[in-house]
Amino acid sequence: MSASTSxxxxxxxxxxxxxxxxxxxxMQQRMDDLGVRLRPHVKTxxxxxxxxxxxxAGAIGVTVSTLKEAQHCFDHGIKDVFYAVAIAPGKLQPxxxxxxxxxxxxxxxxxxxxxxxxxxxxxxxxxxxxxxxEIDCDGxxxxxxxxDDALIEVASVLINGGMQLRGVMTHAxxxxxxxxxxxxxxxxxxxxxxxxSAAEKIRAAGxxxxxxxxxxxxxxxxxxxxxxxxxxxxxxxxxxDLVMHNIGVCRPDELALCVLxxxxxxxxxKGWIIVDAGWMAMSRDRGTQRxxxxxxxxxxxxxxxxxxxxxxxxxxxxxxGIITLKTQTxxxxxxxxxxxxxxRILPNHACATGAQFPDYHxxxxxxxxxxxxxxxxx
Amino acid sequence: MSASTSxxxxxxxxxxxxxxxxxxxxMQQRMDDLGVRLRPHVKTxxxxxxxxxxxxAGAIGVTVSTLKEAQHCFDHGIKDVFYAVAIAPGKLQPxxxxxxxxxxxxxxxxxxxxxxxxxxxxxxxxxxxxxxxEIDCDGxxxxxxxxDDALIEVASVLINGGMQLRGVMTHAxxxxxxxxxxxxxxxxxxxxxxxxSAAEKIRAAGxxxxxxxxxxxxxxxxxxxxxxxxxxxxxxxxxxDLVMHNIGVCRPDELALCVLxxxxxxxxxKGWIIVDAGWMAMSRDRGTQRxxxxxxxxxxxxxxxxxxxxxxxxxxxxxxGIITLKTQTxxxxxxxxxxxxxxRILPNHACATGAQFPDYHxxxxxxxxxxxxxxxxx
Numbered sequence: 001m002s003a004s005t006s007x008x009x010x011x012x013x014x015x016x017x018x019x020x021x022x023x024x025x026x027m028q029q030r031m032d033d034l035g036v037r038l039r040p041h042v043k044t045x046x047x048x049x050x051x052x053x054x055x056x057a058g059a060i061g062v063t064v065s066t067l068k069e070a071q072h073c074f075d076h077g078i079k080d081v082f083y084a085v086a087i088a089p090g091k092l093q094p095x096x097x098x099x100x101x102x103x104x105x106x107x108x109x110x111x112x113x114x115x116x117x118x119x120x121x122x123x124x125x126x127x128x129x130x131x132x133x134e135i136d137c138d139g140x141x142x143x144x145x146x147x148d149d150a151l152i153e154v155a156s157v158l159i160n161g162g163m164q165l166r167g168v169m170t171h172a173x174x175x176x177x178x179x180x181x182x183x184x185x186x187x188x189x190x191x192x193x194x195x196x197s198a199a200e201k202i203r204a205a206g207x208x209x210x211x212x213x214x215x216x217x218x219x220x221x222x223x224x225x226x227x228x229x230x231x232x233x234x235x236x237x238x239x240x241d242l243v244m245h246n247i248g249v250c251r252p253d254e255l256a257l258c259v260l261x262x263x264x265x266x267x268x269x270k271g272w273i274i275v276d277a278g279w280m281a282m283s284r285d286r287g288t289q290r291x292x293x294x295x296x297x298x299x300x301x302x303x304x305x306x307x308x309x310x311x312x313x314x315x316x317x318x319x320x321g322i323i324t325l326k327t328q329t330x331x332x333x334x335x336x337x338x339x340x341x342x343x344r345i346l347p348n349h350a351c352a353t354g355a356q357f358p359d360y361h362x363x364x365x366x367x368x369x370x371x372x373x374x375x376x377x378x
Numbered sequence: 379m380s381a382s383t384s385x386x387x388x389x390x391x392x393x394x395x396x397x398x399x400x401x402x403x404x405m406q407q408r409m410d411d412l413g414v415r416l417r418p419h420v421k422t423x424x425x426x427x428x429x430x431x432x433x434x435a436g437a438i439g440v441t442v443s444t445l446k447e448a449q450h451c452f453d454h455g456i457k458d459v460f461y462a463v464a465i466a467p468g469k470l471q472p473x474x475x476x477x478x479x480x481x482x483x484x485x486x487x488x489x490x491x492x493x494x495x496x497x498x499x500x501x502x503x504x505x506x507x508x509x510x511x512e513i514d515c516d517g518x519x520x521x522x523x524x525x526d527d528a529l530i531e532v533a534s535v536l537i538n539g540g541m542q543l544r545g546v547m548t549h550a551x552x553x554x555x556x557x558x559x560x561x562x563x564x565x566x567x568x569x570x571x572x573x574x575s576a577a578e579k580i581r582a583a584g585x586x587x588x589x590x591x592x593x594x595x596x597x598x599x600x601x602x603x604x605x606x607x608x609x610x611x612x613x614x615x616x617x618x619d620l621v622m623h624n625i626g627v628c629r630p631d632e633l634a635l636c637v638l639x640x641x642x643x644x645x646x647x648k649g650w651i652i653v654d655a656g657w658m659a660m661s662r663d664r665g666t667q668r669x670x671x672x673x674x675x676x677x678x679x680x681x682x683x684x685x686x687x688x689x690x691x692x693x694x695x696x697x698x699g700i701i702t703l704k705t706q707t708x709x710x711x712x713x714x715x716x717x718x719x720x721x722r723i724l725p726n727h728a729c730a731t732g733a734q735f736p737d738y739h740x741x742x743x744x745x746x747x748x749x750x751x752x753x754x755x756x
Contacts, residue, residue, distance in 0.1 A: 090388065
């Protein structure tokens with residue numbers, strides 16, 4: 001523990017920069033080996049130094065979940081920005097503004113109505129929007145299934161309406177429900193096959209469909225073959241978290257985000273240690289609840305970062321976290337975890353926990369702390 | 379629906395100002411009738427115009443959950459600030475700074491070790507901190523039970539160490555688990571009796587213990603008698619939410635906070651409506667999960683605010699909410715809820731949902747929208 005972090009008021013979100021850099025290298029190397037481009041999803045970090053590290057390692061462009069992220073990236077020199085949420089008609093005006101500023105913003109739709117709204121707005125403003133069509137590869141959320149006749153209709157509406165079809169995209173979000181390598185490989189292959197099929201179906205109908213974009217961190221780290229795919233989107237790999245750990249795609253020493261907290265009390269008879277990281281710090285995300293190992297609101301580590309076996313945040317109020325140990329021992333909690341002592345908590349979900357903080361405190365290899373601001377809101 | 383809100387990009391957090399004002403009046407009137415002061419907990423709103431409305435209605439001082447809230451309130455003329463989380467020794471320096479600026483900040487402890495840390499720091503800096511002792515009235519979280527010998531020891535350490543004992547406080551947080559008026563009344567009485575007993579025990583030991591501070595929104599709205607109590611703290615009553623609705627302390631037309639969202643897609647076969655309010659907007663709070671009525675991630679209303687019976691946000695990804703209806707009908711979802719149309723979502727937990735937004739869009743009685751910024755972080 002460096003002198004620098006010991007001066008920080010708690011709770012703070014710490015990023016272990018060497019771990020983050022290794023995570024970035026790992027994913028980039030994998031994508032390089034598989035012969036596809038990596039377009040990181042910046043919704044996890046919403047933080048420029050993180051995005052720059054991803055780009056320095058070889059990523060092309062970015063994926064964003066909000067137009068605020070798009071604007072922020074563009075303001076810092078990133079042109080190739082994919083807004084990967086089906087665009088609401090009301091967001092076409094800010095999207096246009098970004099494009100008129102020189103941002104190569106591409107947008108998404110998964111419906112004829114959505115495509116028509118883009119075409120109508122684009123024609124009105126003489127803008128040739130670059131558009132992706134969303135494919136549903138696993139019933140997880142949005143998108144058109146390959147068999148749906150609307151797929152060709154959407155492509156037709158867009159292209160005949162003067163828009164540019166950038167390609168097809170999908171996200172195998174159901175990968176978060178798996179935890180066996182074989183199942184993950186199978187889902188990754190399903191994600192690839194269905195998205196490539198969608199592109200081929202569009203091409204067979206006579207339309208140009210250059211790109212095939214797939215991705216989720218678990219499938220990206222499990223795919224054995226990405227033939228036909230042109231790019232992969234993934235986000236949470238940059239920090240990883242307990243959900244990813246349970247899925248089996250990262251080791252404990254790859255978890256790059258934690259919350260530093262201070263012990264503020266005890267309930268000795270119940271075996272509770274009270275800390276100043278409640279749900280406002282950890283978020284209410286309980287992503288490990290339905291996984292093979294439920295970490296409560298987070299895995300507790302020493303201040304230096306060593307896992308305390310079985311110590312979890314089992315309860316959370318707004319600014320109070322309740323930590324319980326593996327077994328309720330006779331030991332005096334106030335001797336083992338005195339008031340004022342510090343602990344680290346690994347989060348279930350890095351995207352959700354990060355979002356609770358205005359900035360990360362990034363700890364580099366020398367233990368020096370850098371303040372990295374992150375976006376909040378829309 | 380005013381023209382003003384129809385221009386807003388989504389998602390946004392809307393505050394219904396007339397409802398909020400009625401909620402504030404209701405609680406203030408109740409406390410006036412019961413003869414106690416009201417010290418609102420500003421952790422719910424973290425927003426100055428809301429706090430000012432509470433003060434204009436008669437509240438004295440504020441309760442805060444972070445020193446950032448304390449600083450913000452003090453910067454805007456509020457002196458009597460109670461930081462109602464047991465203070466970590468590392469936060470005594472910023473607390474001192476606030477007091478030296480003229481803020482009458484009072485702090486909290488529930489342990490001998492915590493009291494000693496305050497005394498040691500106070501003596502070192504020649505500061506007579508105003509301190510409350512936390513009482514555990516329902517086993518919910520922190521605090522000393524009345525029978526604990528440490529209660530007198532903490533009072534003794536503080537007073538003999540030259541600090542000022544402001545009084546005792548408790549929070550009946552287990553009221554969130556109830557939903558019957560009789561049970562709530564009983565818990566409110568338990569909260570009162572135990573906290574008053576603690577004060578009397580301290581007084582019987584020869585120490586001055588002027589104040590008795592209790593509170594939670596459900597018990598504050600259920601108490602029939604507050605004899606011996608000097609002040610009540612409550613927070614979420616200002617907006618209310620679905621958790622409070624399930625507990626039975628508010629009506630639907632008292633819910634003053636909602637998220638305005640836009641339909642961005644459908645999965646007709648599954649009966650899903652996809653909107654642009656995911657967990658980043660609603661928060662991951664699932665507070666109604668264990669209550670008598672589970673609202674998922676929120677109750678769906680029309681754009682004008684009318685409840686759509688049985689329509690809930692049943693799934694949430696970062697920027698995608700999945701709405702399902704009461705019954706999966708044959709009706710075309712894209713006709714009933716076209717892409718681009720808007721809905722309102724009532725949150726489970728106003729404190730958690732509000733925290734996802736940098737500001738509230740406050741809609742006054744004339745439908746005019748005011749931007750009210752709120753605090754984020756620590």
